[in-house]
Amino acid sequence: MMSDRCASRVEASSEVLLDVGDLVVHFPVGRKRPFRPQSKVHAVDGVGFSIRRGTTFGIVGESGSGKSTTAQAILRLVPVTSGRVQFRNENIAALGGEALRRTRRHFQIVFQDPFSSLDPRRRVGDLIREPLDLLDIGDRSDRDERVRSLLGEVGLPPQAAGLFPHQFSGGQRQRVCIARALAPEPDLIVCDEAVSALDVAIQAQILNLLKKLQRDRGLTYIFISHDLGVIQHFCDEIAVMYLGKIVEQAPRATFFARPRHPYSWSLVAAAAPPGPVRDALKQRYLVKGDPPSPVDPPPGCRFAQRCPFVVDRCREVLPALESIDGGARVACHRINEIEAMDLVTRADTA
Amino acid sequence: MAPVLSVESLNVGLRATNGVTIPVLENLSFSVEQGKTIALVGESGCGKSMTALAIMRLLPEAFVVSSGQIMLDGEDVLAAPMPRLRSLRGNRMSMIFQEPMTALNPLYTVGDQIAEVLRLHRGLGRKDAAEQTLALLKAVQIPAAAERINAYPHQMSGGMRQRVMIAMALACKPKLLIADEPTTALDVTVQAQIFDLLSRLQDQTETAIVLITHDLGAVSELADDVAVLYAGRCIERGRAHEVIERPRHPYTRGLMACVPHLRLGGEASGAPADLDEIPRMVPPLGERDAACAFLPRCVFADEICRSQLQPPLQADDGGHCVSCWRWKEVA
Numbered sequence: 001m002m003s004d005r006c007a008s009r010v011e012a013s014s015e016v017l018l019d020v021g022d023l024v025v026h027f028p029v030g031r032k033r034p035f036r037p038q039s040k041v042h043a044v045d046g047v048g049f050s051i052r053r054g055t056t057f058g059i060v061g062e063s064g065s066g067k068s069t070t071a072q073a074i075l076r077l078v079p080v081t082s083g084r085v086q087f088r089n090e091n092i093a094a095l096g097g098e099a100l101r102r103t104r105r106h107f108q109i110v111f112q113d114p115f116s117s118l119d120p121r122r123r124v125g126d127l128i129r130e131p132l133d134l135l136d137i138g139d140r141s142d143r144d145e146r147v148r149s150l151l152g153e154v155g156l157p158p159q160a161a162g163l164f165p166h167q168f169s170g171g172q173r174q175r176v177c178i179a180r181a182l183a184p185e186p187d188l189i190v191c192d193e194a195v196s197a198l199d200v201a202i203q204a205q206i207l208n209l210l211k212k213l214q215r216d217r218g219l220t221y222i223f224i225s226h227d228l229g230v231i232q233h234f235c236d237e238i239a240v241m242y243l244g245k246i247v248e249q250a251p252r253a254t255f256f257a258r259p260r261h262p263y264s265w266s267l268v269a270a271a272a273p274p275g276p277v278r279d280a281l282k283q284r285y286l287v288k289g290d291p292p293s294p295v296d297p298p299p300g301c302r303f304a305q306r307c308p309f310v311v312d313r314c315r316e317v318l319p320a321l322e323s324i325d326g327g328a329r330v331a332c333h334r335i336n337e338i339e340a341m342d343l344v345t346r347a348d349t350a
Numbered sequence: 351m352a353p354v355l356s357v358e359s360l361n362v363g364l365r366a367t368n369g370v371t372i373p374v375l376e377n378l379s380f381s382v383e384q385g386k387t388i389a390l391v392g393e394s395g396c397g398k399s400m401t402a403l404a405i406m407r408l409l410p411e412a413f414v415v416s417s418g419q420i421m422l423d424g425e426d427v428l429a430a431p432m433p434r435l436r437s438l439r440g441n442r443m444s445m446i447f448q449e450p451m452t453a454l455n456p457l458y459t460v461g462d463q464i465a466e467v468l469r470l471h472r473g474l475g476r477k478d479a480a481e482q483t484l485a486l487l488k489a490v491q492i493p494a495a496a497e498r499i500n501a502y503p504h505q506m507s508g509g510m511r512q513r514v515m516i517a518m519a520l521a522c523k524p525k526l527l528i529a530d531e532p533t534t535a536l537d538v539t540v541q542a543q544i545f546d547l548l549s550r551l552q553d554q555t556e557t558a559i560v561l562i563t564h565d566l567g568a569v570s571e572l573a574d575d576v577a578v579l580y581a582g583r584c585i586e587r588g589r590a591h592e593v594i595e596r597p598r599h600p601y602t603r604g605l606m607a608c609v610p611h612l613r614l615g616g617e618a619s620g621a622p623a624d625l626d627e628i629p630r631m632v633p634p635l636g637e638r639d640a641a642c643a644f645l646p647r648c649v650f651a652d653e654i655c656r657s658q659l660q661p662p663l664q665a666d667d668g669g670h671c672v673s674c675w676r677w678k679e680v681a
Contacts, residue, residue: 201604204625
């Protein structure tokens, strides 16, 4: 059954697999004091997007931007404060108990650190088999066969099943994690900085493997990374997050042809290939300082504190994520004015 | 001008329990002049950090320098007795580590930790040291430096802590600064700030920098020279722009090709192709052949590569060296 699945290549369709609406995740911090509101980390603050089947949705942002929490909330790995996560025909955010457990087989996750995400005391074969046993997929004899074919699919020899995680390198362990995520034949896989801890040569191997799996199995990915080069290479749609909000979202070509939000520019300036364009971009857009704390953020635009184009209105009114041309959505009060000012870099990058 | 640091035919080994010494670094040579930067590039396990630790004489137990010479400003580092070494470290040569979270003492304020360097090496009094510390914190662009001087490391972000590390490392205006992956643990926008800061401070202090990195973007921005390490051997060395624009060794070429480079503006349209990969991985310690170390992963490997020892680093007229039998045919 595995082989005919591989034979037919699945193309990206227009079917929406995941639709997230107004997702909010708050974590209370500090002590609860009488007559004072509890302090909260606004990890994810009203995030919405939809993902078509067979495509890759990239989330980029700095640490503390809420990119991992967004993904983990979608998978119900952290409690959802409010919002809607429509996956196929169900609202995952409202599921519980057995129904949630049954749905879980359709979405899996690959973490950043392949050293801590595998149980060191279990053999690789058992690790890959575990989701099959837990979710009661196939019969017992069928499962061994599946483990073998999964190992082959991620580029590991069948003997790997009998070895322990410590006998593998980082790249190979990440392959084991991918095989484990693939085992229950999910529709959606979240890759949370899945290649960030790997050396560049190994990173390329894993990225190519993920691409191949997507072509063969029609997988849908949520791909989280801080590396814009990798995001551009791997993702069809890109969302830039800053302090719990999406500040810009656009298809790949639109986004990299010309980012719109000042924070997106700043990320691009930091990652641009060396040369006069990079120098011009850095001069104009590179932000100073560190991202502020997501505990009880002030009203207004979250980026106002570091934005080179800030005006009073930005500090008072939170800009909404509004659609503009090219399928992009941007949350910035001054987008049109910045566009007009933006003669230098437009000439350079066009 | 005599180089600030010159490393000549350095060999470092790991002494195994059965008395055998496993080679870790083999025949490594490079030098760096005042105000210049050399980048050491390669995957993990290629010996970049070991080189740094050997220069600082901070090699972990069981690792030994079996032969070679390390000269810092005309002084033989390997022959220096312990008291002399202590006055060299932090004073003439200093190091920035990858993890600003663990490299600072959590029990002392950052001001105290920077002042300690000045008081120890420069013999400054409490008041003078505090004054200079404040100037240093301002130089590394820490906002509200006068208040931050009394902050503990946990009260600062990663980027701030790395700035403190830089201030501490540059406090005595060392001849040599070793930066071991100084920005790997930081956010991208902060990385760019730290690189800018390093190059600005270098212009002022004329410090020679050994930059250890796997980020080729950082290399082209900061480095004058680059040495590419593979499995403990230097396989290519030359001017940074030469090596980046015209890499010769198949490994260097592979490293360049497997990184997805950002394409902007008009170049951004069109679907990206699959990345080129370098198959397999770096051979572990003790499993390295006397022949070219890259042989098992090289797509250009030939009879000559299998039958000969590791090729010598051959230099052309411009000083661009490569250790490959076939580079002329391949390039």
